[in-house]
Amino acid sequence: MFPSQSSSASGTETVAVPQTDGSYKLHGFKWFTSATDADMTLTLARVQDRTGATTPGSKGLSLFYAEVSRDDDGRLRGIEVQRLKDKLGTRQMPTAELLLDGLPAHRLSDEGRGVASIANMLTITRIHNSVSAASTMRRVLQLARDYATRRTAFGKLLKDHPLHMQTLARMEVETRGAFLLVMDVCRLLGREESGIATQLDTHLLRLLTPVVKLYTGKQAVAVVSEGLESFGGQGYIEDTGLPGLLRDAQVLSIWEGTTNVLSLDVLRCVARSSGMVLHAYFTHVKSLLAGASSVSSLAPAVKAVDGSLSELEEFVHVAASRGQSYLELAARDLAYSLARIYTGALLIDHACWKGASPSDSYAALRWCEQDLCPVVAKQKRGCYDSRTPPLDAALVYDQPIEG
Structure with a gap:
């Protein structure tokens, strides 16, 4: 290629x-x-x-x-x-x-018409990239889980150390979330390729393809790095094969568009659809939450996702009047917010499936403990104001800051 x-x-x-x-x-x-x-x-x-x-x-x-x-x-x-x-x-x-x-x-x-014609191929390769990210996360986690049942430290197995289990649990939540997000986008692609996609499906696929690629690419690097650390010094030794996992994972946030390039692609997607893709997004997330409204054990997670979704809707409304430069500064955080909220809704929905285990509910609750809508938190701190770009440049290049 x-x-x-x-x-x-x-x-x-x-x-x-x-x-x-x-x-x-x-x-x-x-x-x-x-x-x-x-x-x-x-x-x-x-x-x-x-x-x-x-x-x-x-x-x-x-x-x-x-x-x-x-x-x-x-x-x-x-x-x-x-x-x-x-x-x-x-x-x-x-x-x-x-x-x-x-x-x-x-x-x-x-x-x-070359760029337009190659767009469909980019959809496929970006989803392939996301599948690789999710599988890489699962691979390193499986290795870390097994190692924790064999390695003794401070007189007991790693799996018997609560802090170590907390770390692996956080990796597990990230991995489960990535898997559900990737598989849902694959579902949308399958519906489109088989000719049964609704307009909502089409809008979601267009919006979520860059979102799933950029977010899982970042997740994979973080989870694999944490995975290597869980092996201690062995994670840094080439003979174990573990360092190669981290080197290979790093390309997942670069291939098929870097995080910033894909974040701007999300903005273009929203602009070209006159907001229809976001309408599809909000509609689908609300439908996923509706199915869990009667499950009391998931109430905190539902409340967190629903509240973050409302905040995101308000941000979109306000940001639309602020101009393109404002939106560009918020693009990465907006993409992260879209990914975290949608993944939270998928985890909640999955926990409601027939045959779901208690760990599925716990994974949804743990996912929703994080800041699901970072774009709003940073908006409140003025991170996207007009003074931000010159201040950022001054900070990076150690230049005098006026005012």
């Missing part, structure tokens, strides 16, 4: 030269190319007109399909590998800098 994420696609310099048979040949440099051992690729490039000119910006990009093949001497056709990237993790998958020199390709999209 020759990636061109939305944050950097507009700077793509790859040129597609039309051929007489209707195909194209690609020329240009790809600085970051994932899965370079693949047999095919989708890539963005600018179609060159008869004068040799191309259209700048994202509007000039088209989507192309190319097959990776070799000549009789085993050399790649139209591709020259400049060098392999020396990455922090995911070293099993080669990533390289490539020079395209006449790579045969076929245009898939209309000219200038």
